[in-house]
Amino acid sequence: MQEKETMEKKTPEQSSQVSRFSKFTDRFKKKSPEEQANDMTSDSTESSQNQAKNFHNRFKQRDSKNYTNTQGNTQTDTQSNTNQGQKNFEKRRWQGKNPHAQHNKAQNDESINGIREVRDVNEKGNLGLHKDLKRGVEANEKIQRQSLNAHNKLNLNTKASVRITPLGGLGEIGGNITVIETQDSAIVIDVGMSFPNEDMHGVDILVPDFSYLFAIKDKIAAVIITHAHEDHIGAVPYLFKLLQFPIYGTPLPLGMIGSKFDEHGLKKFRSFFKIVEKRKPIKIGAFEVEWINITHSIIDASALAIRTEAGVIIHTGDFKIDHTPVDNLPTDLHRLAHYGEEGVMLLLSDSTNSHRSGVTPSEASVGPTFETLFKQAQGRVIMSTFSSNIHRVYQAITHGLKYNRKVAVIGRSMEKNLELARELGYIDLPQNIFIEAHEVEKYPDEEVLIVTTGSQGETMSALYRMATDEHRHIKIKPSDMVIISAKAIPGNEGSVSTVLNFLMKAGAKVAYQDFSEIHVSGHAAQEEQKLMLRLVKPKFFLPVHGEYNHIARHKQTAIACGVMEKNILLMEDGDQIEVNPNYMKKVRSVKNGKTYIDNQINRQIENDVVLDRQALASDGIVIISAKISKDRKILETKITSYGLVADKEDKGFEKEMNDTLEFVVKNFKADGFNAKNLENEVHNTFKRHIFKKVKKYPTIVPMIYVV
Ligand SMILES: [Zn+2]
């Protein structure tokens, strides 16, 4: 036998191999179970125990390094430990000490350093083995369950608590603003605006009611910004006209707030800006805040980790979990997991897309759609999207460049945002690819890309004006390919439809929802919400950003991901929630609401003005002017109505109203016959009379002169 010959000329190393081999064969020839057991325990017990100890120490060492040096060279540490472990393993193997050898000395159910021995190697059946394996299953399940219960790491003995008060962003989409406060310190997270309903006539934007901030202004340490969308920063200038606090944020949001301050004449308040770095916890008031990179439909967005005396709070801001973002800066899952492992008391998470199953596609998935469309385009390409979606604009421009097109960016907000993103170095595009709107005509159609605003059908936007032939330089042509890389925000469907009608009437080829990935959302669908919940594994959960139905759906997702139902609250604006590691409860409601803003003059419109406009719009107006003598003769009258009866019925209506006036004057009681009392009586009588006739309560304006 070839093998045997080699074995006989043995080196010291080989000798141990031989002895092991012979022991192995001998055992099967003649040894009793007891003898076998003795053989196996002789030196392998010690070796396996040492080995386990080694492993244990190694993990201990690695763990402590991981926790103290979260951003350091843990990878290298782990690497060298593993290498060392591998070397030890090899060494023992060649010494003939089989590190995998088992022994059955353990007589109790305990594992030793994570290893459980098989107790009866000689049993005939598998009953005993299966018992041992089952103990292993139970132990592993227990360990996993414990790891899911990271909130058990919360300090249940603390008396400290935190209060959370959303002043906007709940019961609505947009207008996000949330106060987080302790006894003597507070931070305000985001100060966003929202859009008015259709019945808020002449109102351009809505700004949160700041009354509560006035009430606690002395303890507000800062405004904290998550990202640069209007529904998170749009109301900052309006707050700053009333109250000023330091504003902490990453560069893009502060850049965009900066240009708002320029427009509002608040330039001097730039001194309040604090530019933060991600992954660096910063002490702000009684809090320590860390900005965590998150993917969204705008660059430089963040989630927040807020360390309080009571426990850690994670606020996701707006997010999706995009593994292949255009800038290759994905969501910092590691930091979220880090806090999750440490133990998170409370999670506040974005509910915008909580009805949507699956995963929101990556921003990068729009690229292939652009490719298809740009390839087909014969004439100009006109791409319209949200002005803040820099990566979408960037993707369109890179496709334009690929197909040798010059780029005209048209629309003030988009020009401004793109310029800022280029200046700050978020994207890199050479200046010589850009042309002005008035230069477009100088180039052949197939060499032009127009990137523009108006994807929501806004009548003031560049796209709308191009489509309706009102734009100074650009007119839609039948050879144009128009790409609407957006989806109508609820409420805007009508205006988007209108602009589509105009574009198609002008003969343009329009790509809107014909491709599933012509636009992707910036908000997490259910699977991403689940990933967030599993990474952070909070004890308490407050779904935010959304109407009631959105947060209620998010609650279901959270329950499916192991958050206890009693630990979830559905908030409304103004609710004040108190949280401590032991409980979460609503403690009171604070004043909240909206202030109406006229964007043309950047000023507030008082509530009664808006109410008047609503009443006028829905029920019309009646103006009654009359000159009456003291002896109750009606000398002169003029009764006019608007929005109540058709012009052709005006005469008849006026006659009837005159009769009513006569009736009032005739029946007025003797004392107090003066203009003021008459006006009151006219108002009430007309109100009743008109309602009987047309079922409307118009605004009634009596002007009575007693002479
Ligand atoms: Zn938002």
Ligand SMILES: [Zn+2]
């Ligand atoms: Zn957003």
